[in-house]
Amino acid sequence: MTVDTAENLYIPTYDDVLAAHERVKPYIHRTPILTSRLLNELSGAELFFKCENLQKAGAFKVRGASNAVFGLSEEKAKKGVATHSSGNHALSLSYAAGRRGIPCHVVMPRTAPQVKKDAVRGYGGIITECEPSTSSREETFARIQAETGADFVHPYNDERVIAGQGTCAKEIIEDLGPLDAIVAPIGGGGMISGTCLTLSNISPETKIYAAEPEQADDAYQSFKQGKIIAYDAPKTIADGLLVPLKERTWHFVSRYVTDVLTASDEEIIEAMKLIWKRMKIVMEPSSAVPLATILKNRDVFAGKRVGVVITGGNVDLDKLPWNK
Amino acid sequence: MTVDTAENLYIPTYDDVLAAHERVKPYIHRTPILTSRLLNELSGAELFFKCENLQKAGAFKVRGASNAVFGLSEEKAKKGVATHSSGNHALSLSYAAGRRGIPCHVVMPRTAPQVKKDAVRGYGGIITECEPSTSSREETFARIQAETGADFVHPYNDERVIAGQGTCAKEIIEDLGPLDAIVAPIGGGGMISGTCLTLSNISPETKIYAAEPEQADDAYQSFKQGKIIAYDAPKTIADGLLVPLKERTWHFVSRYVTDVLTASDEEIIEAMKLIWKRMKIVMEPSSAVPLATILKNRDVFAGKRVGVVITGGNVDLDKLPWNK
Numbered sequence: 001m002t003v004d005t006a007e008n009l010y011i012p013t014y015d016d017v018l019a020a021h022e023r024v025k026p027y028i029h030r031t032p033i034l035t036s037r038l039l040n041e042l043s044g045a046e047l048f049f050k051c052e053n054l055q056k057a058g059a060f061k062v063r064g065a066s067n068a069v070f071g072l073s074e075e076k077a078k079k080g081v082a083t084h085s086s087g088n089h090a091l092s093l094s095y096a097a098g099r100r101g102i103p104c105h106v107v108m109p110r111t112a113p114q115v116k117k118d119a120v121r122g123y124g125g126i127i128t129e130c131e132p133s134t135s136s137r138e139e140t141f142a143r144i145q146a147e148t149g150a151d152f153v154h155p156y157n158d159e160r161v162i163a164g165q166g167t168c169a170k171e172i173i174e175d176l177g178p179l180d181a182i183v184a185p186i187g188g189g190g191m192i193s194g195t196c197l198t199l200s201n202i203s204p205e206t207k208i209y210a211a212e213p214e215q216a217d218d219a220y221q222s223f224k225q226g227k228i229i230a231y232d233a234p235k236t237i238a239d240g241l242l243v244p245l246k247e248r249t250w251h252f253v254s255r256y257v258t259d260v261l262t263a264s265d266e267e268i269i270e271a272m273k274l275i276w277k278r279m280k281i282v283m284e285p286s287s288a289v290p291l292a293t294i295l296k297n298r299d300v301f302a303g304k305r306v307g308v309v310i311t312g313g314n315v316d317l318d319k320l321p322w323n324k
Numbered sequence: 325m326t327v328d329t330a331e332n333l334y335i336p337t338y339d340d341v342l343a344a345h346e347r348v349k350p351y352i353h354r355t356p357i358l359t360s361r362l363l364n365e366l367s368g369a370e371l372f373f374k375c376e377n378l379q380k381a382g383a384f385k386v387r388g389a390s391n392a393v394f395g396l397s398e399e400k401a402k403k404g405v406a407t408h409s410s411g412n413h414a415l416s417l418s419y420a421a422g423r424r425g426i427p428c429h430v431v432m433p434r435t436a437p438q439v440k441k442d443a444v445r446g447y448g449g450i451i452t453e454c455e456p457s458t459s460s461r462e463e464t465f466a467r468i469q470a471e472t473g474a475d476f477v478h479p480y481n482d483e484r485v486i487a488g489q490g491t492c493a494k495e496i497i498e499d500l501g502p503l504d505a506i507v508a509p510i511g512g513g514g515m516i517s518g519t520c521l522t523l524s525n526i527s528p529e530t531k532i533y534a535a536e537p538e539q540a541d542d543a544y545q546s547f548k549q550g551k552i553i554a555y556d557a558p559k560t561i562a563d564g565l566l567v568p569l570k571e572r573t574w575h576f577v578s579r580y581v582t583d584v585l586t587a588s589d590e591e592i593i594e595a596m597k598l599i600w601k602r603m604k605i606v607m608e609p610s611s612a613v614p615l616a617t618i619l620k621n622r623d624v625f626a627g628k629r630v631g632v633v634i635t636g637g638n639v640d641l642d643k644l645p646w647n648k
Contacts, residue, residue, distance in 0.1 A: 029359075032356035035353075053604045056361075276606050277641055280377045280378055280607065281604060281606060282601075282606055313604030317600055317601055318647070320644075
């Protein structure tokens, strides 16, 4: 680890990624990389889709969560881990804690969809419900942490999580060799930060594009304005990408990202259906944002070898966006 | 090739599978094999899913079709290939012919769904429509063949096709080593015959189970009665498995299959949704029949290492069986 002196933050190094990979390997899949002739033709690029939707717990987040959980000392581990999230991080942390045999406390608004509560409980997470407000969430979370002594694992603003996410780009480069670019979705920036950390060390010539929904383009605005911009309550079909950057992810985004590209919800749904139809994989709207941005920026990617991260596959099969 | 003296049929040998694999490798994906802890827990077995839904043209059929197309002499190839099918074989043959740059003629009833016609045309197939009757189909097909001199590639009752399908089990054993069993869907029996051909040569201790919808259980009846039984117009959600065995596939089914197991349409849909939800892959109802039969025959598979063939992923995303 190094320290970002401006912010006095612990910033993970590539050695942390290497250690994370050794630590998490027994608990994650080495996910396949798929290609599609049709999508190559449509984009004019050579696209390689890293399928983290086929990952344990259905998302890349299990990399960072497992790194945090399995890096804890025996003493700390006994008290378990805790987070506030209703998405893939909660599932992933519950999964990882379950594999280690320690408790995972998840604070979720009582108004969260039943399907999300069921999924967290299905992976063994212990849910404490709060009111759907920031103050209630913070109060409830503080109480749970005080009662249990559980280790807080933030969904992305955590050096262990970022180092874990960096194992994904490591596998991509190991499997494919040099690439001209990697495109990954950006929400809070955990995946992009891990990608920056790895590529800046082992493949600095590979450009890094962050793909974001137009309707929650806080990372785009942050990137253009040179400081973290956060929105109050953005709404987009890509509901994995609503949260803002934090200081640890901004560290990487501001230094290593080539550009932030955006796509409309309509373009995201179209790209999502195209991937389901042609690549035969189940993935979330958030995971379709990279392809949506690639198809509308042909000039950027044509003729290039491009890695594309399909970040997750946890979608409600009874509520697909094209069946509304 | 050997000759089945009883029927005077050319029966492919394992050398034909080896030759087929070399021939088709440039045109097919080596598809990934996925696993799921949850499905292992539910079945009590260790399941390995060979994902031919992620294959070129979305189905294993591209193996046999490519073997037929690329095995043609230059002279024969010029005249193209022909088939009557509205399913995955038509797509796969069109794809393979397109890769070789030769015409592929497909006779389809004019009443076939537009989405199927569009898919065949999308792969470059030339459709000739017939009336929806056997006599019209046969007449039309005979005319097309006479006019073009195209080589008829039957969807399964063809030694080149069976040898091609045998490459799938070859990859499974190469990747996984010894298995206790392989379960694959059975319609006309092309995949199962190829599996029998390969396993009887390289892994004769591996048991072979054919999985069939109860509502089209002609292979089950054939297997139990010791002769080919064909139904007139069976109806099941597993619409890739409606066709009867023919003499070349009966040759293999009658000699090498351990058992034929059946599942109801309800069980098939449940297994299909389970695979979509937990394994995050898009696959057809026909491809869910193996898991449906495994889950209802726990005693047969518990504690065993079992290969499961997910045969195809061509499904209409606007008409999923659980959204009816």
